[in-house]
Amino acid sequence: MAINWNTVTGPEVMVDSRKAKRNITRMIDKAQSAGVDLRPHFKTHQSPLLGKWFGPIEQTPIAVSSVPMARTFADAGWRDILIAIPLNPRQLPAYNRLAQELTLGLTIEHADALETIARIQHPVDVYVEVDAGYGRTGMNWRDPQNIYAVLEQAFNMPQVRHLGLLLHAGNSYSMRGTHGIAKIHEESLGRLAELLADCPIPRDALRVSVGDTPTCSRMDAFPGADEIRPGNYVFYDWQQQRIGACEWSDIALALACPVIARYPERDEVIIHGGAVHFSKDFVTVDGKPQYGQVMRITSDGWGGPIEGAFVHGLSQEHGKVKVPPALLKELKLGDLLVIVPAHSCLVMDASKGECTLIR
Amino acid sequence: MAINWNTVTGPEVMVDSRKAKRNITRMIDKAQSAGVDLRPHFKTHQSPLLGKWFGPIEQTPIAVSSVPMARTFADAGWRDILIAIPLNPRQLPAYNRLAQELTLGLTIEHADALETIARIQHPVDVYVEVDAGYGRTGMNWRDPQNIYAVLEQAFNMPQVRHLGLLLHAGNSYSMRGTHGIAKIHEESLGRLAELLADCPIPRDALRVSVGDTPTCSRMDAFPGADEIRPGNYVFYDWQQQRIGACEWSDIALALACPVIARYPERDEVIIHGGAVHFSKDFVTVDGKPQYGQVMRITSDGWGGPIEGAFVHGLSQEHGKVKVPPALLKELKLGDLLVIVPAHSCLVMDASKGECTLIR
Known part of the structure; x- marks a missing residue:
């Protein structure tokens, strides 16, 4: 089902139920073939x-x-x-x-x-x-x-x-x-x-x-x-993708965050979406902490990662996002970025389990 | 008033109301002397x-x-x-x-x-x-x-x-x-x-x-x-103390966390108290992240910092705390540690404003 992105005010935790249910089924099958019980x-x-x-x-x-x-x-x-x-x-x-x-x-x-x-x-x-x-x-x-x-x-x-x-x-x-x-x-x-x-x-x-x-x-x-x-396999996240425990296409949780400021001279936009949404957990890329990876938005959720677009700084409610010039040029105030966080468990804890289910 | 520490199951956010109110009053006085309005x-x-x-x-x-x-x-x-x-x-x-x-x-x-x-x-x-x-x-x-x-x-x-x-x-x-x-x-x-x-x-x-x-x-x-x-001045925290914006005695917020495991061979105890309580914000000491400083417990709250006792690792619900051997020897399972976090704003957000007021 197509998402009505217009109703998202953000920051909002989005859960792709099709992907999450697929992750759940796979682990049930895995346990069964391996002859062990599963206690998620x-x-x-x-x-x-x-x-x-x-x-x-x-x-x-x-x-x-x-x-x-x-x-x-x-x-x-x-x-x-x-x-x-x-x-x-x-x-x-x-x-x-x-x-x-x-x-x-x-x-x-x-x-x-x-x-x-x-x-x-x-x-x-x-x-x-x-x-x-x-x-x-x-x-x-x-x-x-x-x-x-x-x-x-x-x-x-x-x-x-x-x-x-x-x-x-x-x-x-x-x-x-x-x-x-x-x-x-x-x-x-x-x-x-x-x-x-x-x-x-x-x-x-x-x-x-x-x-x-x-x-x-x-x-x-x-x-x-x-x-x-x-536990984490229901959603996976950027850390699991980096470890090699999942593919990008398995990740079932992302944050939808509105752009609230643009700084072309810094190749950067600011989103509403900060430490209280992402947590300050990170992956290390080229020796530097990155808190989230920006994904391509699709009509029914999100696709693959956008190269060079990632969250590199967080204060309580603000996120600093590096964005390639071509994308930055297109972004208007209030546009949404859909971002896979470093660690989905901490994101869900921060939202106290509140999320928007898609698909 | 003496605290009944026995009723604390932890992890619990403790706010020393006397210190917090003193911080508030000082800022009101400061604004007045400076001839500016105060919008906390x-x-x-x-x-x-x-x-x-x-x-x-x-x-x-x-x-x-x-x-x-x-x-x-x-x-x-x-x-x-x-x-x-x-x-x-x-x-x-x-x-x-x-x-x-x-x-x-x-x-x-x-x-x-x-x-x-x-x-x-x-x-x-x-x-x-x-x-x-x-x-x-x-x-x-x-x-x-x-x-x-x-x-x-x-x-x-x-x-x-x-x-x-x-x-x-x-x-x-x-x-x-x-x-x-x-x-x-x-x-x-x-x-x-x-x-x-x-x-x-x-x-x-x-x-x-x-x-x-x-x-x-x-x-x-x-x-x-x-x-x-x-904003932060109502509680202050370890980051503010490191910046030089406050003294240890001004800090009005701490986390009370029970000891759930002890490892004398690692100079370490584990507390119930993790990233979902402390946040993963930190101060950098000797090039390494530290998430909280352990304080001396007193009958009515907490006193100064205990040297060499600090949180150096966090997973979702577990905290790893370095503890000097003399203190570690005394600590029993279920004993509380009172810990000033790196960043009090994120701790209060994590607890959704829930805290125990003392004094």
């Missing part, structure tokens, strides 16, 4: 409306990264929610309420966290996070005895319904191309296999959850894993 | 509740940087609102509604924008933005004839109630110390004086609005200006 990470869109695209609400397990997000999706009807960020003891009352209502998964990375688990009055699933090289959170894969000790302690707790291992190979984000993604993938899953080889917990009593968008998009097999847990 | 920029806090601290709602002129913000404060009772970002023709219907309800100021930086002004059915104030060296928006001060032409055209339009010039010397943000801030201040106001010297519009028919937090905080005189328009 809903931190990317944070929208119950879009959440319905992933499958029947009551049968779709999901991951989130905060208690407020878990609350949002619990209230909207989801019944299997893993909070994939280390447990915060201050949230005990919220965990208790959620565990009463649904299948709640919690993530821990230290024996201390079991003190909080012990105070939950309903069964919960507990995932022990393993750091297989990313260096953010998780128990170090190099110290398997520590990990086994926590697993055994948890295994014997009456509150713990299912026990799991959780991995996030976020170091795949620093790679370029399928070869680099494969390297991280093999390294993490290799370390996981080592860990599982001597694990005192029976393998079939452990649920192993892995996943990040680059590896889940480009790899076909997930040996050792029971489920994959990617 | 409300983009920093975006909160009608905090807005009341600046003076009686109906008598306090304010600046905002978007139509939705103007709408929020219009609905809450403010009656003189300047939208200090170049006009967006797509917002004509919104401008019309606002202009009917209150004293609306609009900002333009090209003759083209007058076509939109001509279609507004109520009187509006029109500010022509001048770029006196910052290089973001505004008509170049080096081309005074262009500026005069737009001023004269606007002056003769029936919709235009008051005519103004608007300056934002955002280049003060790249300075360090009062001397550097003074340099930018004198340069911008010098260029403004040159512009005003040959201006065809009578001086008393022009309202001149200037202002940014560094110059308004550290300078005492604003020759050539009728009003100042700072």
Whole structure:
């Protein structure tokens, strides 16, 4: 369906539903062929409306990264929610309420966290996070005895319904191309296999959850894993395109921003669209941060990238956009630029899940 | 009043109302001594509740940087609102509604924008933005004839109630110390004086609005200006402290974040508190980005900075915090860190104005 661009006042988050649904279907097919379950990470869109695209609400397990997000999706009807960020003891009352209502998964990375688990009055699933090289959170894969000790302690707790291992190979984000993604993938899953080889917990009593968008998009097999847990793939973004996790044509989210000033002498226009819309996340091109790539506008959305047209500066509400002279000459005050952001998860968070669906 | 830190689940924006009110009072006093009006920029806090601290709602002129913000404060009772970002023709219907309800100021930086002004059915104030060296928006001060032409055209339009010039010397943000801030201040106001010297519009028919937090905080005189328009000063932040626009003890906003993982071998803890709370704005220390400075917790808020304790990495919900070994040893899972962010405006935008008031 053709878009009526005249009704867009901007800045506005545009979601191409055809592309997003195609991305969702591809990942469902991928998981099925690989023989793993799929637990999409809903931190990317944070929208119950879009959440319905992933499958029947009551049968779709999901991951989130905060208690407020878990609350949002619990209230909207989801019944299997893993909070994939280390447990915060201050949230005990919220965990208790959620565990009463649904299948709640919690993530821990230290024996201390079991003190909080012990105070939950309903069964919960507990995932022990393993750091297989990313260096953010998780128990170090190099110290398997520590990990086994926590697993055994948890295994014997009456509150713990299912026990799991959780991995996030976020170091795949620093790679370029399928070869680099494969390297991280093999390294993490290799370390996981080592860990599982001597694990005192029976393998079939452990649920192993892995996943990040680059590896889940480009790899076909997930040996050792029971489920994959990617999130960003529903929209993708410029960072994923740079990593090599998607093509430009897969990106399902862009910001429509009106031109509010033109400076031909600086090869630049200013848009209404700033740090509060794009976030200040960026990709690095020729050593410099770029916050968004301008796309060709089409009657029903957007096409490919316009070479040399990108956001190179952001203040709170203003964006500075480099524009090739030929395009700049055509641009009038109030014309829209459609821009793929560096990081779509942060854009959706900034808009609190509000977006305009197209197609 | 002592804070009950036990009720904080975090991440939570904490506003020290005593400090914020002191910052507000100082700026009111400063404007009065300097003989200029004060139009606080409300983009920093975006909160009608905090807005009341600046003076009686109906008598306090304010600046905002978007139509939705103007709408929020219009609905809450403010009656003189300047939208200090170049006009967006797509917002004509919104401008019309606002202009009917209150004293609306609009900002333009090209003759083209007058076509939109001509279609507004109520009187509006029109500010022509001048770029006196910052290089973001505004008509170049080096081309005074262009500026005069737009001023004269606007002056003769029936919709235009008051005519103004608007300056934002955002280049003060790249300075360090009062001397550097003074340099930018004198340069911008010098260029403004040159512009005003040959201006065809009578001086008393022009309202001149200037202002940014560094110059308004550290300078005492604003020759050539009728009003100042700072925003960030209500809270200040780490960037302002680095610029030299405030002291640590002036900063009235911090994030309380629980520790969710500890890595003594990396001199690091992980907090719940990520890019969606801090924004990815940073200060550069020793060539590296830092997103927040950890402060000493006191019974009624926070004291000075803890040396060597700062946020050096952010993902969506996780923050990586470097912590000195002695402090790290004391920290337990769930302990709070109170952290001054790099940029308080973006933190308040991320929380949509939600914050916990202390003192």
